Amino acid sequence: xxxxQTGLGVSTGLAAGPVHRVAEAPRLPAPVPVDDPAAEADRAxxxxxxxxxxxxxxxxxxxxxxxxxILRAQVMMxxxxxxxxxxxxxxxxxxxxxxxxxxxxxxxxxxxxxxGGYLAERVADLDDLRxxxxxxxxxxxxxxxxxxxxxxILSARDLAPADTAGLDPTRVLALVxxxxxxxxxxxxxxxxxxxxxxxxxxxxxxxxxxxxxxxDGTTGDVTTGVDDDTVAETRRREQHRRAELAATSGPGRTAxxxxxxxxxxxxxxxxxxxxxxxxxxxxxxxxxxxxxEPPGHDEQVTAYAKVFTAAGDRKVVLRTLDAGADKPLPFxxxxxxxxxxxxxxxxRTARRRPEVLRTQLDAIAQAAGATGTEVWVMAxxxxxxxxxxxxxxxxxxxxxxxxxxxxxxxxAALRAEALLRHxxxxxxxxxxxxxxxxxxxxxxxxxxxxxxxxxxxLLELIAACARAGAAAGKPVGVCGEAAADPALAVVLTGLGVSxxxxSARSVPAVRAALAAHTLEDxxxxxRAALAAxxxxxxxxxxxxxPAAG
Amino acid sequence: xxxRTVTVGSASGLHARPAALFVAAAATAPVPVMISTAxxxxxxxxxxxxxxxxxAKQGTEVTLEADGDGADAALDELAALLAxxxxxxxxxxxxxxTAAGRG
Numbered sequence: 001x002x003x004x005q006t007g008l009g010v011s012t013g014l015a016a017g018p019v020h021r022v023a024e025a026p027r028l029p030a031p032v033p034v035d036d037p038a039a040e041a042d043r044a045x046x047x048x049x050x051x052x053x054x055x056x057x058x059x060x061x062x063x064x065x066x067x068x069x070i071l072r073a074q075v076m077m078x079x080x081x082x083x084x085x086x087x088x089x090x091x092x093x094x095x096x097x098x099x100x101x102x103x104x105x106x107x108x109x110x111x112x113x114x115x116g117g118y119l120a121e122r123v124a125d126l127d128d129l130r131x132x133x134x135x136x137x138x139x140x141x142x143x144x145x146x147x148x149x150x151x152x153i154l155s156a157r158d159l160a161p162a163d164t165a166g167l168d169p170t171r172v173l174a175l176v177x178x179x180x181x182x183x184x185x186x187x188x189x190x191x192x193x194x195x196x197x198x199x200x201x202x203x204x205x206x207x208x209x210x211x212x213x214x215x216d217g218t219t220g221d222v223t224t225g226v227d228d229d230t231v232a233e234t235r236r237r238e239q240h241r242r243a244e245l246a247a248t249s250g251p252g253r254t255a256x257x258x259x260x261x262x263x264x265x266x267x268x269x270x271x272x273x274x275x276x277x278x279x280x281x282x283x284x285x286x287x288x289x290x291x292x293e294p295p296g297h298d299e300q301v302t303a304y305a306k307v308f309t310a311a312g313d314r315k316v317v318l319r320t321l322d323a324g325a326d327k328p329l330p331f332x333x334x335x336x337x338x339x340x341x342x343x344x345x346x347x348r349t350a351r352r353r354p355e356v357l358r359t360q361l362d363a364i365a366q367a368a369g370a371t372g373t374e375v376w377v378m379a380x381x382x383x384x385x386x387x388x389x390x391x392x393x394x395x396x397x398x399x400x401x402x403x404x405x406x407x408x409x410x411x412a413a414l415r416a417e418a419l420l421r422h423x424x425x426x427x428x429x430x431x432x433x434x435x436x437x438x439x440x441x442x443x444x445x446x447x448x449x450x451x452x453x454x455x456x457x458l459l460e461l462i463a464a465c466a467r468a469g470a471a472a473g474k475p476v477g478v479c480g481e482a483a484a485d486p487a488l489a490v491v492l493t494g495l496g497v498s499x500x501x502x503s504a505r506s507v508p509a510v511r512a513a514l515a516a517h518t519l520e521d522x523x524x525x526x527r528a529a530l531a532a533x534x535x536x537x538x539x540x541x542x543x544x545x546p547a548a549g
Numbered sequence: 550x551x552x553r554t555v556t557v558g559s560a561s562g563l564h565a566r567p568a569a570l571f572v573a574a575a576a577t578a579p580v581p582v583m584i585s586t587a588x589x590x591x592x593x594x595x596x597x598x599x600x601x602x603x604x605a606k607q608g609t610e611v612t613l614e615a616d617g618d619g620a621d622a623a624l625d626e627l628a629a630l631l632a633x634x635x636x637x638x639x640x641x642x643x644x645x646x647t648a649a650g651r652g
Contacts, residue, residue, distance in 0.1 A: 069565065069566060069569075072569060073565065073568070073569055073597070076569055076572055076573070076597035077597050077598050077601075079597075080596050080597050080598045080599075081593070081595065081596060082592070082593055082596035082598060082599050083596070083598055108598045108601075108602055111602040112601070112602065115602070115604040118561070118562070118564045118565070119564070119601060119602075119604060122601065290560075290561040290562065290564065290565070291560065291561075291607070292562070292606045292607055292608060
């Protein structure tokens with residue numbers, strides 16, 4: 001019998017199909033005495049080989065080249081002769097196969113974690129190998145994303161990057177998680193892949209694999225135990241919805257023609273699609289990761305020119321290097337910071353190595369000059385008007401006429417008017433702005449409710465920036481995940497935000513939602529959301545009025 | 550015993566794809582090859598985990614050693630591979646960094 005559960009809808013769309021859960025990592029059982037060490041050693045090595053075979057199969061069918069590369073590296077680790085020898089040695093010393101595998105990998109795990117940087121990130125890959133090999137030893141299914149052979153709805157307690165790296169959007173219909181929140185990894189991945197998603201739906205963990213369910217990523221409704229007719233009907237409605245979205249195109253406008261520029265967040269030219277009005281956030285960190293020293297001037301010019309050329313006659317808003325916090329770089333960050341989110345990150349890194357920023361601005365100016373693209377630059381993690389002034393001066397000195405700053409710190413939002421005396425535009429990073437306004441770590445799942453972008457206090461900070469922009473006659477955009485939520489996009493427009501930047505996949509639904517509301521509707525809904533006592537009430541208050549697709 | 554000392558040329562260091570290419574090449578060598586960084590014990594070059602654990606970055610000096618028939622040729626080949634910037638090369642074993650997009 002059909003049963004309704006409600007979570008938080010974080011990525012729009014409808015889906016229907018069998019649900020399959022990400023199997024959790026097996027617990028290492030109590031050690032058992034080994035009667036036949038030779039056979040036990042063979043069992044340990046056979047488990048590692050089985051894992052290598054499975055991961056190799058997945059690498060062969062992975063659609064994302066980065067994911068395939070990570071998987072192939074994991075295959076080489078699982079096949080590593082030194083690892084096999086170490087596992088055999090542990091068995092010879094008395095361990096059973098699961099404990100031998102765990103101990104053999106633990107040596108490398110410690111070395112990886114101690115090395116930091118790229119290797120520390122690979123610790124999760126080692127843990128994944130151990131969990132899979134231990135599961136094989138115990139006769140359990142390998143943990144991670146299942147592969148039932150038919151398109152399915154993926155459920156999990158929460159999804160980690162390792163789970164989603166190989167996620168195939170042609171096989172996965174929707175994501176439903178028990179934990180997570182509006183800014184969690186699940187949400188970001190779902191939007192990037194265009195998959196409907198519901199988070200904070202704890203009941204999903206009790207639903208047996210294979211049960212037919214429907215998912216509504218707008219309302220957060222998850223209905224379990226539906227019949228085949230409901231599945232077919234839901235899929236028809238989703239096809240219809242997608243066809244309608246595909247039919248919308250062109251610049252963002254409200255029903256009465258008020259323009260709202262719809263832009264894409266990109267890391268490289270590959271993320272840029274035709275159906276957006278430009279780039280609202282070009283993240284430049286990718287170029288700097290895994291380096292002992294920053295990339296040289298010429299290499300940067302080449303990389304930026306690629307994105308500028310892809311944009312053609314559309315505007316590109318480029319964010320200068322945003323390192324620090326969860327993205328430390330060896331040439332900027334010596335040693336551990338006790339509290340990296342509050343440490344030397346974003347523009348603050350220029351205090352230590354000002355030439356890194358100067359080289360970057362030079363390279364941007366040269367690439368912009370060579371391609372003729374309209375390039376705006378903005379600095380991340382700006383806190384004071386003095387920092388904004390200094391950045392704008394540096395940018396203009398190299399011939400970049402349009403300089404702005406990101407508003408991610410409440411101190412900056414409250415002094416938006418003063419910032420705008422020095423810069424040409426503001427771009428609000430809602431993810432960090434909520435983290436700092438609510439003193440809640442973005443990576444802490446337990447605090448996801450505080451990080452909800454519908455929090456009226458967050459909306460109030462955004463409204464303060466928009467008011468300052470209107471008074472100064474300068475644009476104020478939003479480039480966090482909040483911009484990708486169609487109902488929230490309507491509210492942001494009502495608050496006076498002039499551009500919205502998001503994953504390109506999210507643009508059609510946002511465009512459709514704006515087209516269904518007049519500016520006056522947007523303003524009325526914005527007032528209602530601002531007046532609400534909490535995030536849930538704000539969301540409810542703003543969903544009254546014309547349907548937002 | 551024949552040895553070669555070479556500076557890691559890949560932008561990302563001996564990590565990710567460069568490490569995978571190196572380990573795969575070492576596994577096909579006719580003799581066991583060991584690799585070490587200054588002051589650390591040598592590890593088998595065909596062990597992905599050991600090679601990654603070296604933590605060698607772009608510019609790190611590494612030493613290769615091997616003994617037996619074909620050791621010199623194998624070391625030459627592997628040393629040349631390490632010296633190249635494998636990150637700047639296209640997916641296959643094709644040559645040349647990308648020159649496109651220069652303004």
